Amino acid sequence: MRGFKRHDSRLWPVLAMLLAAALLPTACVLWFMGEAMRNERLASRQKLLEAYRAPLERVRARLDAHWDQRAGELPAYDPTRDPTAVFAGLIASGHVDSAVLLDPAGAVRYPECIVAIGEEAAAGFEWRAAEVLEFQARDFVGAAELYREAARTARDPALAVRARIACARCLARLGSLSEALDLLQQVVTERAYQNIRDTNGRLVVADAALLLLQFLDPAADRYQQVAHMLALLATDYRHGLLPAAQRRAIMEQLAPIVGAGAFPTLAAERLAAQYAETEPASPPVPGRLTRAPVAGCWQLASSDGTLVALYRESRITSELSAIVQSEAISGATVRLLQPDQRGPEPFLALAASEAMPGWQLALDLTGPDPFADQARRRTALYLWTGLAVALLTAMLTMLVGRHVGRQVRLTRLRNDLIATVSHELKTPLASIRALVDTLLDTDARDPRQTREYLQLVARENLRLSRLIDNFLAFSRMERNKHTFAFAGTPPAEVVSAAVDAAGKRFHSPGCHLEVKVAPGLPPVVADRDALVTVLLNLLDNAWKYTGDDKRITLSACAADGHVRFEVRDNGIGLSRRAMRRVFDRFYQVDQSLSRKAGGCGLGLSIVQFIVEAHGGAVSVESQPGKGSAFTVSLLAEPGEN
Numbered sequence: 281m282r283g284f285k286r287h288d289s290r291l292w293p294v295l296a297m298l299l300a301a302a303l304l305p306t307a308c309v310l311w312f313m314g315e316a317m318r319n320e321r322l323a324s325r326q327k328l329l330e331a332y333r334a335p336l337e338r339v340r341a342r343l344d345a346h347w348d349q350r351a352g353e354l355p356a357y358d359p360t361r362d363p364t365a366v367f368a369g370l371i372a373s374g375h376v377d378s379a380v381l382l383d384p385a386g387a388v389r390y391p392e393c394i395v396a397i398g399e400e401a402a403a404g405f406e407w408r409a410a411e412v413l414e415f416q417a418r419d420f421v422g423a424a425e426l427y428r429e430a431a432r433t434a435r436d437p438a439l440a441v442r443a444r445i446a447c448a449r450c451l452a453r454l455g456s457l458s459e460a461l462d463l464l465q466q467v468v469t470e471r472a473y474q475n476i477r478d479t480n481g482r483l484v485v486a487d488a489a490l491l492l493l494q495f496l497d498p499a500a501d502r503y504q505q506v507a508h509m510l511a512l513l514a515t516d517y518r519h520g521l522l523p524a525a526q527r528r529a530i531m532e533q534l535a536p537i538v539g540a541g542a543f544p545t546l547a548a549e550r551l552a553a554q555y556a557e558t559e560p561a562s563p564p565v566p567g568r569l570t571r572a573p574v575a576g577c578w579q580l581a582s583s584d585g586t587l588v589a590l591y592r593e594s595r596i597t598s599e600l601s602a603i604v605q606s607e608a609i610s611g612a613t614v615r616l617l618q619p620d621q622r623g624p625e626p627f628l629a630l631a632a633s634e635a636m637p638g639w640q641l642a643l644d645l646t647g648p649d650p651f652a653d654q655a656r657r658r659t660a661l662y663l664w665t666g667l668a669v670a671l672l673t674a675m676l677t678m679l680v681g682r683h684v685g686r687q688v689r690l691t692r693l694r695n696d697l698i699a700t701v702s703h704e705l706k707t708p709l710a711s712i713r714a715l716v717d718t719l720l721d722t723d724a725r726d727p728r729q730t731r732e733y734l735q736l737v738a739r740e741n742l743r744l745s746r747l748i749d750n751f752l753a754f755s756r757m758e759r760n761k762h763t764f765a766f767a768g769t770p771p772a773e774v775v776s777a778a779v780d781a782a783g784k785r786f787h788s789p790g791c792h793l794e795v796k797v798a799p800g801l802p803p804v805v806a807d808r809d810a811l812v813t814v815l816l817n818l819l820d821n822a823w824k825y826t827g828d829d830k831r832i833t834l835s836a837c838a839a840d841g842h843v844r845f846e847v848r849d850n851g852i853g854l855s856r857r858a859m860r861r862v863f864d865r866f867y868q869v870d871q872s873l874s875r876k877a878g879g880c881g882l883g884l885s886i887v888q889f890i891v892e893a894h895g896g897a898v899s900v901e902s903q904p905g906k907g908s909a910f911t912v913s914l915l916a917e918p919g920e921n
């Protein structure tokens with residue numbers, strides 16, 4: 281048995297190198313492909329970002345312009361202008377929900393705080409005593425008396441009018457309603473009293489009119505007249521008669537009577553008052569939209585900081601979203617995010633406007649990414665190119681591998697053949713030379729011994745011929761040069777030719793050859809000489825691998841459209857492992873035995889080659905120590921039996 285393993289181990293480094301040569305570039309190509317695909321995706325996203333940045337910047341410019349305009353509309357501080365009128369003008373513009381006016385020092389000008397402007401003591405009248413009687417002692421008669429006296433004697437009309445109102449109040453409490461009404465009526469109509477204010481700066485006439493409304497019958501004409509007069513007063517911002525708080529109070533009271541629609545500035549007044557009551561942590565930054573200290577409200581201070589415009593959340597939302605929506609962006613929508621507002625992650629976000637600190641413009645894609653298609657196509661191209669390169673490399677590697685493997689096997693075969701041929705030829709040649717030398721050296725020739733020597737020379741010669749025949753057959757077989765002349769061949773003819781060729785040794789005393797050919801066997805389509813070689817090789821092996829008592833049977837029979845040739849012996853037999861390998865080239869179970877018998881491990885591989893070339897099959901059955909049976913099965917010629 282030749283050292284196949286040794287040869288195979290030489291093949292491994294070559295295969296490993298081939299594999300590395302294939303895997304390395306494939307891995308590189310796949311890596312580059314992955315990188316290219318990633319870059320393509322990033323580039324596509326970048327393109328999309330750039331494409332959408334421009335419209336978002338346009339929206340931002342619109343927002344900037346909007347707030348520039350709004351800030352420009354806010355008037356600067358002007359001490360000569362009545363803040364009440366400024367307030368009314370702003371509300372009338374409809375651009376703000378309310379406003380608070382300040383002076384340069386930051387004090388509120390509108391809605392102004394009510395400050396006490398005088399003291400009763402200055403009147404020289406026991407005002408306090410009258411109030412004690414009215415509110416603590418509840419002596420309305422006494423209190424009314426004191427107030428009436430004061431009204432009559434007071435030189436200051438302000439005191440006189442306030443005393444009259446107080447007197448009317450007490451009279452009403454006492455049930456003298458008509459007297460009270462008369463008194464109040466006088467106050468309301470008296471010209472001299474029209475601009476008089478109380479110690480809190482409130483217009484006295486307005487308070488008297490409100491009181492009058494309480495006592496009048498709502499169905500009376502007078503009631504309507506007074507309400508109308510009061511409504512006119514409350515909505516008159518030009519003359520600035522009413523302090524903001526009193527104006528608001530009148531509006532609140534009259535709204536249910538004359539309808540809220542009569543006071544379009546009431547909501548603004550309320551908001552301004554709410555704002556004025558709070559104490560902002562820091563003054564608003566001019567020109568910047570920030571949250572007002574009033575819930576749900578935003579503020580924008582004028583450039584000099586003396587006017588704070590107030591905007592309700594709803595106005596901000598609707599105005600700004602109208603601006604945002606005015607820029608039509610195909611395939612995307614834009615959201616305006618308030619400072620700290622959380623939402624789904626947008627595709628692109630930009631600071632909304634310089635005037636709106638913390639606000640963001642968020643763009644979301646609605647349609648399919650227009651660059652994605654292109655990127656997908658490129659990615660697919662990379663992918664397929666990469667895969668094609670990998671596949672091509674794998675195929676090339678396989679081809680090269682097969683070629684290299686074949687070359688290595690051929691080289692190995694050649695080496696084995698040369699080694700075997702030279703080795704196997706040596707023994708018979710040496711024997712022949714020794715026999716011939718002996719014959720030549722011996723003068724007195726014993727004819728019997730000479731004949732014996734010559735027989736030995738003939739045997740060695742035959743052995744040499746067999747060897748060379750096998751080598752030639754093998755060489756042709758390996759070079760695919762073996763040609764067969766197929767023809768219908770009677771099996772009996774093949775069997776008898778093989779027996780003839782096997783020679784006389786099969787008829788020697790220690791050998792019993794039995795030939796059994798079933799009668800009427802159909803011919804087989806075969807190359808006659810090749811088939812004889814097959815049987816001869818099997819017979820030769822049977823002879824070689826049996827002991828001194830050789831019992832060999834060569835039989836031929838028909839089975840299932842086939843003709844089966846069998847060579848059975850009672851020889852040394854084969855192990856299971858050996859049975860699996862006997863048809864391998866150069867395989868020999870026991871080299872010393874084969875050498876002694878004359879063989880080179882090619883006989884059975886030639887048998888297998890020829891049989892398979894005939895479309896047949898060869899198999900072996902054997903038991904170590906008991907013998908072997910080699911069967912060749914060939915297709916019988918059709919139509920013949």
Ligand code: ADP
Nearest residue numbers: 821822825853868869874879880881882883884
């Ligand atoms: P060889 O020229 O060595 O006989 P073969 O290819 O004919 O080569 O046979 C391969 C090996 O198979 C032989 O070396 C032998 O060990 C084994 N073998 C072949 N025929 C028989 C048989 N009839 N009985 C036992 N062993 C056999």
